[in-house]
Structures are given as C-alpha cells and as structure tokens.
Amino acid sequence: MALGNVNLTPQLVQAVRDAADIVTIAGDHTRLKKAGRRYQGLCPLHKEKTPSFSVDPVQGLFYCFGCGQGGDAIKLHMLTTGDDFPAAIESLAGRFGIPLPRRDRHSAREGRDGREGRDIAGALAAAADYFAGELRRSSFALAYLEKRRIPGDLITRFGLGYAPDSWDGLRTALTGKVPLADLEAAGLVGRSARSGDPYDRFRHRLMFPIHNPAGRLVGFGGRTLGDDKAKYVNTAETDQFHKGNLLYGLHLAKREIRESGRAVLVEGYFDVIGTVASGLEGAVAGMGTALTPEQARLLSRYAETVVVAYDGDAAGEGAFRRALPLLLAERLGVRRARFGQGHDPDSLRLAEGPEAVGRAIDGAEDGVLLEMERLIPKDAARDPHQTAAAGAAVRQLVGVVADPVARHNYLRRAAERLGIAEKVFLAQLAERRPGTPGPAAPAPSGPGEAARPAGIVRSLEERVLERLLNGVGVPARDELPVAEVFLDPQCRNIYQVFCTLYGDGRSGDSPPDVREVLAGLGSRGELIDRMAQILVEAPFGSKELEDLETAPVGPPRGEGEPVVSDLLAELGRRFQEKRLRELAGEIGEAQRRGGDDALLTRLYDEKRRLSLSFHRRPGSGAGRGAG
Numbered sequence: 054m055a056l057g058n059v060n061l062t063p064q065l066v067q068a069v070r071d072a073a074d075i076v077t078i079a080g081d082h083t084r085l086k087k088a089g090r091r092y093q094g095l096c097p098l099h100k101e102k103t104p105s106f107s108v109d110p111v112q113g114l115f116y117c118f119g120c121g122q123g124g125d126a127i128k129l130h131m132l133t134t135g136d137d138f139p140a141a142i143e144s145l146a147g148r149f150g151i152p153l154p155r156r157d158r159h160s161a162r163e164g165r166d167g168r169e170g171r172d173i174a175g176a177l178a179a180a181a182d183y184f185a186g187e188l189r190r191s192s193f194a195l196a197y198l199e200k201r202r203i204p205g206d207l208i209t210r211f212g213l214g215y216a217p218d219s220w221d222g223l224r225t226a227l228t229g230k231v232p233l234a235d236l237e238a239a240g241l242v243g244r245s246a247r248s249g250d251p252y253d254r255f256r257h258r259l260m261f262p263i264h265n266p267a268g269r270l271v272g273f274g275g276r277t278l279g280d281d282k283a284k285y286v287n288t289a290e291t292d293q294f295h296k297g298n299l300l301y302g303l304h305l306a307k308r309e310i311r312e313s314g315r316a317v318l319v320e321g322y323f324d325v326i327g328t329v330a331s332g333l334e335g336a337v338a339g340m341g342t343a344l345t346p347e348q349a350r351l352l353s354r355y356a357e358t359v360v361v362a363y364d365g366d367a368a369g370e371g372a373f374r375r376a377l378p379l380l381l382a383e384r385l386g387v388r389r390a391r392f393g394q395g396h397d398p399d400s401l402r403l404a405e406g407p408e409a410v411g412r413a414i415d416g417a418e419d420g421v422l423l424e425m426e427r428l429i430p431k432d433a434a435r436d437p438h439q440t441a442a443a444g445a446a447v448r449q450l451v452g453v454v455a456d457p458v459a460r461h462n463y464l465r466r467a468a469e470r471l472g473i474a475e476k477v478f479l480a481q482l483a484e485r486r487p488g489t490p491g492p493a494a495p496a497p498s499g500p501g502e503a504a505r506p507a508g509i510v511r512s513l514e515e516r517v518l519e520r521l522l523n524g525v526g527v528p529a530r531d532e533l534p535v536a537e538v539f540l541d542p543q544c545r546n547i548y549q550v551f552c553t554l555y556g557d558g559r560s561g562d563s564p565p566d567v568r569e570v571l572a573g574l575g576s577r578g579e580l581i582d583r584m585a586q587i588l589v590e591a592p593f594g595s596k597e598l599e600d601l602e603t604a605p606v607g608p609p610r611g612e613g614e615p616v617v618s619d620l621l622a623e624l625g626r627r628f629q630e631k632r633l634r635e636l637a638g639e640i641g642e643a644q645r646r647g648g649d650d651a652l653l654t655r656l657y658d659e660k661r662r663l664s665l666s667f668h669r670r671p672g673s674g675a676g677r678g679a680g
C-alpha cells in the first residue's frame with residue numbers, strides 16, 4: 054500500500070522515530086518488566102515461555118535473542134501489526150502526535166486502502182462512533198443487552214453499537230463528515246439494484262466492531278434485533294477485511310493468550326463476550342464460517358493449546374472435527390470443552406452461571422483422544438473390516454500431530470482400543486499408501502533456533518561498535534582508524550556514520566550518541582536492525598544483564614574487558630595483516646608482468662610503511678594511516 058497522502062521526508066521519519074515510545078509499542082503486545090534501564094518480556098514476535106525480548110527506551114531499540122529480530126520503534130510496529138513502512142509512519146505519527154504534512158487534496162486520497170483512494174479506515178471509525186452513540190440512545194437495544202446480561206464494561210470494551218431501524222440513519226449522521234463513496238467502499242452503504250439509490254446496509258442490528266490482530270478496526274458484524282432472516286451480517290470483504298484471516302476478539306485476548314498459553318475458541322461474537330463475562334480471558338471466535346487454516350496459524354502465533362468451546366449440538370461437533378486437524382497441523386494442543394444439552398458458553402452462563410462455563414473450559418478433554426473414541430467404536434475390535442477402517446481413520450488423524458512423543462502415545466492407545474498389537478499398528482503406519490497423510494515431519498526449526506545461541510560470541514567489530522555507540526572510552530576523533538578496518542559491511546557503514554557525525558562539530562567535541570547515529574542512518578533499516586542487535590542483545594540472567602541492572606546507564610561491562618583503544622588497535626592490526634597479504638600478492642603479480650616500475654615502487658612503499666606501523670606497540674593508534 055503506497056501512502057498517497059503523506060510526504061515521507063527524512064525529517065518526518067526522524068520525527069516519528071524520536072517521538073514513538075518503543076516501550077508503549079511493545080507494551081501493546083507483551084507485558085514488560087523493568088530490569089535496570091531496560092524492559093524485558095515474552096517476545097511478541099515468536100512463541101516462547103521464558104522472556105528473551107528486551108527493549109531499551111533510552112536508545113529506542115529492541116532485540117530478541119530468541120528469534121534474532123531487532124530494530125527501532127518503527128520496525129517493531131511493522132512486525133507486530135503487519136503495516137508496511139509508510140503505513141507505520143502514518144500510524145505512529147497519529148499515535149505520538151507528529152503532524153503529517155499533507156499533499157494537495159486531489160492526490161490526497163489516492164491509493165488509500167487500495168480502493169481508488171477511498172478512506173475506508175476513516176469511514177469505519179466514524180461509523181463505530183455513530184453506532185456506539187445510537188446504542189446509548191436506544192432503550193430497545195440496551196434492554197436486549199440487559200436481557201442477555203452483558204455487563205456495561207464489556208459493552209465499552211468490545212465497542213458494541215446499534216444501527217437504528219432506518220434506511221439512511223448512518224448516511225444522514227455522517228453527511229459532511231465522511232464522503233458517501235467512502236461509506237460505500239467500507240461496505241456500510243449499499244445501492245439499490247433498481248433505482249441505484251444508496252441505503253444503510255445495517256438496520257436494526259446490534260453492531261460488533263471487528264479488528265485485525267493489531268487492533269485496527271477493519272469491519273463490523275451486525276446481529277439483527279428484529280426478525281431478519283439473516284441473523285448475522287458482516288461488512289463486505291475489503292482489502293483489510295478478509296473473514297478467513299480474522300478472529301473476533303483476538304486483539305483484546307492476545308496478551309492473555311500468550312501469557313497463559315491457552316486460547317478459547319468459540320463459535321459466535323456473543324460467546325466471546327459471554328466467556329469473558331464468565332471471568333475467562335483469551336476467548337476468540339471465527340467469523341461465522343468454518344475455521345480456516347489461516348485462522349489456525351494466527352492462533353498458533355499466540356497459543357500453545359486451544360480449547361475448542363463450540364456448541365454441543367451436531368453442527369458444533371462437525372465444526373470441531375473439521376477444526377481439529379487444522380489446529381494440530383499448527384502444532385497446537387487441542388482440547389474440547391463440553392457444555393451439555395446443546396449449550397454454548399453464553400447460554401450456559403445464562404442458564405447455570407459463570408462458574409459452569411469456567412468448569413467446562415478448565416475441564417476440557419484431549420481433543421485427539423475424544424475423536425479417537427468416536428472413530429473406534431467400543432466393539433470395533435470384533436469386526437476385522439471395522440477394525441481396518443477405524444485404524445486407517447485414526448492413523449490419518451494422528452499423522453497430523455507434530456510432536457513425535459504425543460503421536461506415539463496416541464497410536465499406542467489406538468492399538469489398545471483396536472485390539473491389535475502396537476507393533477503391527479505402527480508397522481502399518483510406516484507402509485501407508487503414498488498420498489495419505491503420514492506423521493508430520495519435524496517442523497523446520499524456527500528462526501529462534503537459527504539465531505545465535507544464548508552464550509553470545511560477539512565479533513571484535515561488534516564489541517568495538519557497542520562501546521563507541523555507548524560512548525565508553527571513545528578516543529579523540531583524529532585517533533579513530535579509517536572505516537576500512539571494519540570488514541563486515543554493516544559494521545563499517547554504522548562506523549562511517551558515527552565518524553561523520555563525530556567530525557561535524559554539531560555537538561562540540563563529544564562523540565554522537567545512539568539516537569544521533571540512528572538519525573544519521575535515516576531509513577537504512579538493515580543497519581538500524583544491526584545496531585539494535587549489537588546494543589540490546591544480551592541473554593537474561595547473564596553477567597552482562599546483571600551489570601546492566603546495577604549500572605543504569607552505560608554499556609554492559611565485564612571484569613577485565615579490554616578498553617576500546619585496545620580493541621581498535623586490534624582491528625587495525627587485523628586490517629594491516631590482511632593488507633600485507635594482499636600486497637605480497639600484488640607485488641608478485643607486478644613482478645611477473647614486469648615493466649611497471651612506478652607501480653612496484655608504490656606497492657613496496659606501502660608495504661614498508663605498513664610493516665613499520667605493524668610493529669609499533671599496541672594501543673598507540675596503530676590503525677591510523679593504514680588505508
């Protein structure tokens with residue numbers, strides 16, 4: 054999505070980076086604890102049980118040593134919301150009060166929300182306000198919520214609203230505020246097929262705002278309060294609103310889900326609210342359709358286990374059986390809550406009280422075992438054909454279970470129930486026909502496993518940069534070596550920006566701090582990410598972190614750590630050695646070719662100078678003049 058209406062100047066990007074509070078942004082997605090000057094928590098970017106995510110508010114950087122992701126506030130916003138860079142700038146600017154320089158009005162709406170320049174987000178937000186206001190005014194709708202015993206704080210929390218029984222209530226209320234075309238693009242206003250006249254699509258309905266996982270309003274669901282045959286209606290699909298990719302309530306539940314590891318998957322919007330009203334957080338619902346693989350994947354970003362709390366009727370059982378393999382395929386544990394007598398969580402709460410819902414969900418049983426019981430009837434072992442059919446069905450189900458130990462356990466129990474020897478059953482599994490699902494291969498190792506191990510070995514160049522950027526023992530500007538002594542291109546680029554800022558006299562003689570270097574890097578995202586890694590990376594409980602906790606400012610310090618001038622000297626020596634080896638080759642080559650005495654003289658001269666400085670004592674600015 055191109056941001057058509059905002060000029061993305063470097064000044065704007067920097068203003069946003071300075072204003073955006075990285076702790077606030079991280080706090081939307083994970084609970085942070087203060088440790089020294091930093092904050093730690095469970096990583097919002099990968100699933101984990103022990104915290105490896107670290108945020109430094111002073112530097113404005115984050116890093117996760119579990120998955121290796123790091124960067125500034127803009128990057129964190131992009132990774133947690135899915136926004137692209139321009140959308141991130143716009144969103145953060147709005148949130149942290151940076152005015153956006155607008156282009157002229159003609160180009161202003163182009164490209165927004167990808168629909169010929171319509172401002173869908175603006176239309177949805179205005180509609181949400183309108184619906185909420187109408188709910189407060191409608192004694193009928195309030196009485197309905199009262200009857201369903203929805204507490205007032207949950208009406209607010211879920212942003213419930215009411216679309217009055219009118220063909221033009223929304224349009225009239227928003228005249229002059231939101232263009233009609235925007236309301237149409239957002240799926241809030243339709244057109245009569247006969248006359249072409251516009252009309253409000255939601256009439257006499259209780260309105261449920263629907264958000265994406267990042268918490269952005271993307272559409273509405275509306276439940277009729279009259280006798281409309283369509284009990285529930287959603288806004289039309291837009292670029293932002295794909296029913297199959299959304300889970301109702303996830304933006305409110307995700308933190309709880311990540312912390313408890315458990316999500317409660319229910320069928321309807323009222324079930325989500327009813328489950329929360331029963332004192333259980335972490336409830337989400339599909340969007341009135343069968344669970345999709347995308348929704349299962351979305352859940353797996355937050356949950357370890359999913360309690361399926363669908364209705365106890367035949368439709369609910371069928372939906373559970375379709376959802377089960379999708380959830381298992383995402384390495385989720387699956388449990389099935391039973392409500393009895395055709396209840397769902399909300400109706401059970403109304404009939405037997407909130408404790409009954411809690412008991413049903415806490416007492417949920419293993420979903421695979423339940424399904425195995427259904428697939429293998431009690432007397433299956435007596436009929437060889439039934440045994441074979443049941444065995445095949447179980448193998449197909451259990452084949453999706455990713456964890457080998459769990460898988461083996463299920464198969465052992467199935468063999469028992471089928472009355473066949475475990476060995477025989479497992480052997481059959483091995484020779485299954487091609488095309489039938491077998492045991493899932495171990496999932497590819499996550500980015501966390503690819504990232505560096507907890508015992509971090511920093512390169513010499515990273516150690517130098519960490520100290521320079523933290524302003525520890527930085528030599529005078531003219532004692533710094535040339536940038537070529539850094540062989541890692543990213544480190545070299547960061548160092549170059551550091552040196553340029555150091556020399557420009559903008560802050561007297563003092564070296565630039567982290568924020569200034571970040572500003573100097575502008576939009577060079579990969580360099581900012583690398584800086585975050587260098588500066589924030591530190592495993593919890595490590596010596597480095599303990600040091601950080603006792604020393605509120607400054608870099609991690611260890612006993613006997615070399616000072617920066619020694620490290621720089623080592624860099625210089627390493628560069629000289631490399632250059633001397635190259636020179637030897639170049640001299641040999643020039644001698645072979647012959648005829649270019651000037652070149653040979655120049656090469657010999659460089660070699661002599663290098664050799665001389667190479668044997669000077671360390672720490673005496675050996676790197677200088679090496680290039």
Ligand SMILES: [Zn+2]
Pocket residue numbers: 096097098099106117118119120121122
């Ligand atoms: Zn992570």
